[in-house]
Amino acid sequence: MPSQELFVRTVEHYLAPIKVFLDDPGVTEVMINRSDVIYIEKDGKVVKTDARFADQEAYEAAINNILQFTGRSLSDDQPLVDSRLPDGSRVHVAKAPCSRNGTSVAIRKFSQMVLDIDWLIELGTITAQARDFLRLAVNAEQNMLIAGGTSSGKTSLLNALSSFIPDDQRIVVIEDSAELQLQKNHLISLEAQQPDRYGRGEVTIRELFRSSLRLRPDRIIIGEVRGGEALDMIQAMTSGHGGSMGTLHANSPADTLSRLETMAMMSEVKLPLFALRSQIASAVDLVVHMSRHIGGRRVVTQISEVDRVDEAGQYTLRDIFVLKADDKDNPDKQMQLTWTGERSALGNRGASLSGQHQQWVTDPIKPILGMD
Numbered sequence: 001m002p003s004q005e006l007f008v009r010t011v012e013h014y015l016a017p018i019k020v021f022l023d024d025p026g027v028t029e030v031m032i033n034r035s036d037v038i039y040i041e042k043d044g045k046v047v048k049t050d051a052r053f054a055d056q057e058a059y060e061a062a063i064n065n066i067l068q069f070t071g072r073s074l075s076d077d078q079p080l081v082d083s084r085l086p087d088g089s090r091v092h093v094a095k096a097p098c099s100r101n102g103t104s105v106a107i108r109k110f111s112q113m114v115l116d117i118d119w120l121i122e123l124g125t126i127t128a129q130a131r132d133f134l135r136l137a138v139n140a141e142q143n144m145l146i147a148g149g150t151s152s153g154k155t156s157l158l159n160a161l162s163s164f165i166p167d168d169q170r171i172v173v174i175e176d177s178a179e180l181q182l183q184k185n186h187l188i189s190l191e192a193q194q195p196d197r198y199g200r201g202e203v204t205i206r207e208l209f210r211s212s213l214r215l216r217p218d219r220i221i222i223g224e225v226r227g228g229e230a231l232d233m234i235q236a237m238t239s240g241h242g243g244s245m246g247t248l249h250a251n252s253p254a255d256t257l258s259r260l261e262t263m264a265m266m267s268e269v270k271l272p273l274f275a276l277r278s279q280i281a282s283a284v285d286l287v288v289h290m291s292r293h294i295g296g297r298r299v300v301t302q303i304s305e306v307d308r309v310d311e312a313g314q315y316t317l318r319d320i321f322v323l324k325a326d327d328k329d330n331p332d333k334q335m336q337l338t339w340t341g342e343r344s345a346l347g348n349r350g351a352s353l354s355g356q357h358q359q360w361v362t363d364p365i366k367p368i369l370g371m372d
């Protein structure tokens with residue numbers, strides 16, 4: 001296996017046409033639609049560039065080179081591949097003809113600076129009150145999903161929230177392609193593996209999940225829930241791994257639960273729908289929903305608690321925070337994540353909260369817990 005240094009040099013050589021973007025800290029994403037159509041996201045705006053690869057061959061050589069770094073390869077059998085650059089940037093490749101206008105690549109640049117929660121407050125992504133609420137929820141071992149559209153900041157928020165996990169708790173992280181950078185010591189990080197060209201050596205997220213349970217985690221963190229592992233996650237959340245977290249693509253907190261349901265149904269274990277819904281409702285305590293606004297601002301738009309399934313078999317959600325215009329007379333004013341006035345179910349745990357979690361119950365969240 002060639003050394004890391006050699007990879008860095010060869011990747012730099014092959015990616016020369018886009019190196020300037022990879023080196024520019026203001027650029028967060030490089031999107032290559034085709035060898036001669038390249039877009040970037042810079043300072044929150046997506047723009048087309050003049051950059052292009054010399055020809056199709058040079059482009060394909062560059063892609064093969066990137067994939068080699070993680071021992072992956074593109075073929076007609078494996079037209080969609082995730083990989084990483086030597087610096088940790090995440091790469092997704094969709095091969096033609098699956099990608100109909102030619103093989104396309106998206107590079108999510110590795111951010112050298114981990115966005116911590118206070119920085120997210122400065123960026124207007126979340127408020128101090130919502131941070132305090134989520135800190136308490138993490139400490140009280142609430143199971144949490146961070147949902148939203150593509151590139152809405154889910155992984156970054158998950159990263160930031162993980163700092164609230166007490167240091168003595170053992171965390172197992174499961175990812176398709178390693179991306180999270182949890183600032184934690186007591187941590188095992190597992191990454192899925194794609195099969196080699198002979199179909200050998202595949203390790204799926206579901207296999208990692210099963211193995212993770214034997215690694216004695218206090219909490220399990222799934223980078224992104226995408227498939228049948230949803231059922232394993234739900235079952236782990238309800239059986240002693242409280243405080244587990246993950247991200248998933250969804251349009252709203254309610255949509256998050258129905259997507260989870262659909263994904264859980266992809267597993268070979270078949271549960272009656274009502275039973276599955278009750279499991280999901282008792283597994284997931286909280287959904288934090290995010291979206292990406294014009295200009296590149298990422299915001300938490302909703303924090304909702306999941307109650308039991310009602311008699312009609314529907315989920316019931318309680319919105320604790322929603323995004324609201326903070327000045328009705330001035331609709332242009334930035335929207336603010338605002339407490340809805342609904343009390344959190346965490347407040348019902350008054351006695352236990354006022355004990356071990358007392359230090360996390362700040363004045364701004366006392367009314368949310370009904371403790372004022």
Ligand SMILES: Nc1ncnc2c1ncn2[C@@H]1O[C@H](COP(=O)(O)OP(=O)(O)OP(=O)(O)O)[C@@H](O)[C@H]1O
Pocket residue numbers: 028029108109111115120123125148149150151152153154155156157224247296297298299
């Ligand atoms: N709160 C934020 N404010 C501004 N930029 C952010 C914020 N959070 C993340 N970003 C930037 O947005 C991009 C996407 O972030 P992230 O990977 O966290 O999103 P995601 O929702 O997990 O995306 P995906 O759907 O691809 O998994 C990154 O370049 C990141 O640096």
Ligand SMILES: [Mg+2]
Pocket residue numbers: 154155156224247
């Ligand atoms: Mg993500």
